[in-house]
Amino acid sequence: MSSDPIYVTRPHLPELADVLPLLEQIWDSGLLTNNGPLLQRFESALSDYLGVAHISLVANATLGTTLAMEQAGITSGEVITTPFSFVATSHSIKRAGATPVFADIDPVTLNLDPASVVKQITPDTKAILAVHTFGRPCDVEGLKDVADSHGLKLLYDAAHAFGVRKDGRSILSYGDMSVLSFHATKVFNTFEGGAVISPDRETKEGVDRLTNFGFADTDSVEAIGLNAKMSEFNAAIGLAQLCKIDEVLAARARVAERYMRYLGDVPGLRCASPTGESGHNHYAFPILVGPDYPIDRDTLCERLEQHNIFARKYFYPLISDMAPYAQLPSAAPKSLPIARKVAAEVLCLPLYPDLDEATQDRIIAQVLAK
Numbered sequence: 001m002s003s004d005p006i007y008v009t010r011p012h013l014p015e016l017a018d019v020l021p022l023l024e025q026i027w028d029s030g031l032l033t034n035n036g037p038l039l040q041r042f043e044s045a046l047s048d049y050l051g052v053a054h055i056s057l058v059a060n061a062t063l064g065t066t067l068a069m070e071q072a073g074i075t076s077g078e079v080i081t082t083p084f085s086f087v088a089t090s091h092s093i094k095r096a097g098a099t100p101v102f103a104d105i106d107p108v109t110l111n112l113d114p115a116s117v118v119k120q121i122t123p124d125t126k127a128i129l130a131v132h133t134f135g136r137p138c139d140v141e142g143l144k145d146v147a148d149s150h151g152l153k154l155l156y157d158a159a160h161a162f163g164v165r166k167d168g169r170s171i172l173s174y175g176d177m178s179v180l181s182f183h184a185t186k187v188f189n190t191f192e193g194g195a196v197i198s199p200d201r202e203t204k205e206g207v208d209r210l211t212n213f214g215f216a217d218t219d220s221v222e223a224i225g226l227n228a229k230m231s232e233f234n235a236a237i238g239l240a241q242l243c244k245i246d247e248v249l250a251a252r253a254r255v256a257e258r259y260m261r262y263l264g265d266v267p268g269l270r271c272a273s274p275t276g277e278s279g280h281n282h283y284a285f286p287i288l289v290g291p292d293y294p295i296d297r298d299t300l301c302e303r304l305e306q307h308n309i310f311a312r313k314y315f316y317p318l319i320s321d322m323a324p325y326a327q328l329p330s331a332a333p334k335s336l337p338i339a340r341k342v343a344a345e346v347l348c349l350p351l352y353p354d355l356d357e358a359t360q361d362r363i364i365a366q367v368l369a370k
C-alpha cells in the first residue's frame with residue numbers, strides 16, 4: 001500500500017512567524033514561568049475570545065480538574081460522572097480524594113443523562129463531573145436542576161469544548177467550574193496546557209494558589225497545592241495559536257459538513273456530531289455503527305486500518321471497565337446499558353483542519369465499501 005497513513009487527528013501547529021517574536025520576548029525578559037508577562041497576556045486574550053471573565057491557565061487539564069475539584073471542596077465522598085470519556089475524568093476525581101460513581105449517558109448527545117444521575121445520588125454524593133463529549137453541550141439545564149435540588153456542585157470537564165457556545169453564551173459559563181484542555185490533540189493546543197474557568201475572582205485566585213504550591217504570597221502557604229503552572233513557552237504557543245483559531249474552526253466545520261453530506265443518510269450508520277449547529281467546534285466526527293450496518297464497528301475499523309486509515313474507538317473501553325474502576329458497584333456490567341452500546345458502536349473518523357478532500361474521499365469510500 002503506497003498511500004500515507006491517515007491518523008484520527010493531526011496536531012495543529014501555529015505559524016512559526018507568529019511564535020518567534022514571542023520567543024524573543026521570553027529570551028529578552030529571562031522570565032520563563034510563574035505568572036509571566038506572556039501568560040498574563042494569554043489569559044486576558046483567551047478571556048476575551050471565549051467570553052468568560054475568570055481563567056486560570058494550567059499545565060494540563062488533568063491537573064486543572066483535580067485542582068478545580070479541590071477548590072470546590074470535593075476532596076471526599078462521591079462524584080457522579082460519565083464512563084464515556086477519557087480516563088483522566090475519573091482520575092481527577094480520585095486524585096482530588098473522592099470516588100467516581102458512574103451514571104448512564106443520553107443516546108443522542110452521548111453526555112451524562114440527568115435522569116440517570118438522579119438514580120445514583122446517595123447521602124455521600126458531593127458533586128457531578130460532566131463532560132461535554134466531543135464538544136457537544138451537556139443538558140446544562142437538566143444537570144443544574146439535579147445539582148441545585150440536591151445541593152451538589154456541578155463541574156464540567158470541558159476538554160473538548162473550546163469555543164463552544166450555547167444560546168449565544170460560552171458553554172464554559174455553565175456550572176460551578178469548567179476545565180479546558182490544550183493538549184496537542186485538542187481543537188486548540190499549546191502543546192500541553194489547559195485552563196480552569198471560575199465563576200468569580202476569588203475562586204480564580206484560589207485555583208491560582210493551588211497551581212503554585214498553595215502560595216498566597218512569598219511568605220505564606222495556605223493550601224497543599226501542586227505545581228500545575230503553565231510556562232511562558234506554552235503561553236507563547238497559545239497566543240500564536242489564537243491568531244488563527246477562527247480559520248482552524250472553519251476548516252474543521254468544512255470537513256465535518258462534508259462527512260455529513262456523504263455519511264449522514266447511510267442506513268445503519270448514525271453520525272453523532274451536531275454538525276451544522278451554530279456554536280459547535282467539530283471536535284470529532286463520531287459515527288455509531290449500528291446492527292443494521294452490513295459490518296460491525298470492529299470490522300469496519302480493521303478494514304480502514306488495512307487501507308492505512310487509523311480511525312479511533314473513542315471512548316472504548318468505558319472508564320468503568322478499566323482496571324482501577326471496574327470493581328466499583330456503579331461499574332457493574334448490567335448497569336450503564338446505553339454507554340455500553342455506544343462504546344461498542346462508536347468510531348471517530350479522521351478530522352483535522354488540513355484534511356484535504358482527496359484524502360477524505362479515500363476515508364469515505366472505505367466506510368461505504370460493500
Ligand SMILES: *Cc1c(COP(=O)(O)O)cnc(C)c1O
Nearest residue numbers: 060061062086088159181182183
Ligand atoms: C484530553 C482529555 C483530558 C485530559 O487533558 P490533558 O490536558 O491531556 O490533561 C481530560 N478529559 C477529556 C475528556 C479529554 O479528552
